[in-house]
Amino acid sequence: MxxxxxxxxxARKVPVWGVYAAGLLWPAWLFYLAVSGAIGIDPVKSLEHELGELGLQALIFGLAITPLRSIIGINLIRFRRAIGVLTFYFVSAHLLVWLVLDVQILSEIWKDIVKRPYITVGMAAFILMTPLAITSNNMSVRKLGPRWRKLHKLVYPSAALGGIHYIMVGKTWELESLLYMAVILSLLGWRVYDSRRKQRARDLPTRDSANPA
Known part of the structure; x- marks a missing residue:
């Protein structure tokens, strides 16, 4: 073997609920570290950063599940919905820390969103992710039918915007953020390649039947 x-x-032995449980507790653990002063001299900024990075990592992992199965044969498809929901949870926690613990003044929130491009980009990514989280259930799949898959393609621009947001937060060309963006672009590029490959495979029988030997 x-x-x-x-x-x-x-992976087959890991229950999906276990992934949810671990994901739900992770931000709580980070919050405990922040309160205890174990994640930096500025715990609010550190917590905000850790949650944002966690959300980006989960988003990348969710994008990588299909290529992992197609290219390498690692099958984690059963966890894909859980990863997607947890991604939104991590990003929401990141946003709440910024709103409640960082900005605090409600009148300043809109000003920051409009005046700070990296926040504008981050909010755009969050808005695109919201309908994905809301429809990540069996009832939505049944009701939306083929439209469900089209809607969930919003994950691609969400990932691109998330990567751009992470680069802009650093305000300099940091290697870590550039590597995250490179991985995101590679995964999105693979999606385009795979979609075109499947389209050519579907078109091939049509061309062959139209041009019999």
């Missing part, structure tokens, strides 16, 4: 088989076997 190869490494991929071992990973798939282990």
């Amino acid at each position: 190869g490494v991929v088989d071992h990973i798939n076997t282990a």
Whole structure:
């Protein structure tokens, strides 16, 4: 049995609720570290950063699930919805820390969104992610039908905006943020390639039937 088989076997033993439980507790643990002064001299900024980075990492992981299965054979599809919901949860926690603990003054929030481009971009990503989180349930899949897949393609611009937001937050060309963006662009590029490959495969029988030997 190869490494991929071992990973798939282990993944099948992990309950989906366990992923949800671990994800739900993670921000609480970070909040505890911030309160106890264990994550930097400015705990609010550190907590805000950690939650934002966690949201971006989860978003990237969710994008990587399909390529991992197609290219390597690692099958984590059963966790994809959980990862998507948790991504929105992490990003929402990041936003709440900024709103409640950082800005605090409600009248300043709109000013920051309008005047600070990195916040504008981040809010745009959050807005695009909101309908994805709301419709991440079986009832929405049934009611929306084929439109559900089209709606959930909003994850692609959300990921791109999330990567741009992370770069802009640093205000300098930091290697870490550039690497995150490179991974996001690679995953989005693979999606475009895979979509075109599947389209060519669907068109091939049509061309062959139109040009019989």
